[in-house]
Ligand SMILES: Nc1ncnc2c1ncn2[C@@H]1O[C@H](COP(=O)(O)OP(=O)(O)OP(=O)(O)O)[C@@H](O)[C@H]1O
C-alpha cells in the first residue's frame with residue numbers, strides 16, 4: 325500500500341518560550357489526491373498545523389511524515405523532493421506578492437529556487453500556469469498592483485502550481501475575497517483537484533467552501549483534533565459539541 329503523502333503522528337508544538345502547547349497530540353493522514361479541511365475557531369491552531377505540514381515549523385513532540393518517511397530538514401534529497409511536491413497559498417493576496425517584481429518572475433520563482441528551470445526554460449511553464457488559472461499570458465509582463473484581489477490570488481495559485489506539485493496547502497485562500505470572486509477561486513481549486521489530481525489541505529472559516537471542496541474535515545479546538553472524518557458526516561451530523569457550536573455560529577440567511 326502506498327503511504328499517505330503527508331501525515332502527522334501524535335504531533336505537538338510548543339512555541340519557544342510559550343507556556344503551553346499550541347498543537348497537541350494531533351494525528352492525521354492526507355492520502356494522494358484526497359482533500360482535507362482544517363476548521364476551528366480563531367487561535368485553534370490551524371495555521372500552526374499547516375506550518376508543521378509545510379516543514380516551516382518543527383514538531384516538539386511526535387512527527388511529520390512525507391511519503392512514509394519522517395520529514396527531516398537535514399536530508400537534502402528528501403527536502404528537495406518535498407519542496408517540489410508540497411506548495412502553499414496564503415490568505416492575503418496583497419502581501420504575498422512582491423510589488424517590485426513582474427508577475428512572470430513571481431510565478432517562475434519556484435522553478436528557479438528549486439533549480440528546475442532557468443529564465444528561458446521557465447517562460448512556457450509560466451505561460452501555461454497563468455492560462456490554467458484563467459489569466460492572459462501578457463499578465464507575465466505586468467506588476468501585482470495592476471491586478472484585483474481575486475486575480476492576485478490566481479497569481480499566487482499559478483506560482484504554487486507552476487512546478488506541478490502533488491499537494492497544495494492553503495490557509496484561508498478565499499477569505500479575503502468578495503463573494504463572487506470567492507466562488508470563482510473555489511471553482512479553480514476544484515478544477516485543479518479534479519483535472520490534475522492535486523491533493524488539497526485547506527484551512528477555512530467558510531464551512532460552505534469546506535463542504536464543496538474537501539472530502540474530509542478535521543475539527544480543531546485548542547490545538548487538539550476533537551473530531552475528524554467524512555465532511556458530510558462531520559458537518560451534517562457532528563459528534564462533538566464543539567463542532568455543533570462551530571456550525572451553529574455560522575450566520576445563515578433567514579429562510
Ligand atoms: N510565532 C508564534 N509564537 C508564539 N505563539 C504563537 C505563534 N504563532 C501562533 N501562536 C499561538 O498559537 C495559537 C494558534 O495560532 P494559529 O495561528 O495556529 O491559530 P489559527 O487557528 O490559525 O487562528 P486564525 O483562525 O485566527 O488564523 C494561538 O494561541 C497563537 O497565539
Ligand SMILES: [Mg+2]
Pocket residue numbers: 370371372495
Ligand atoms: Mg490562521
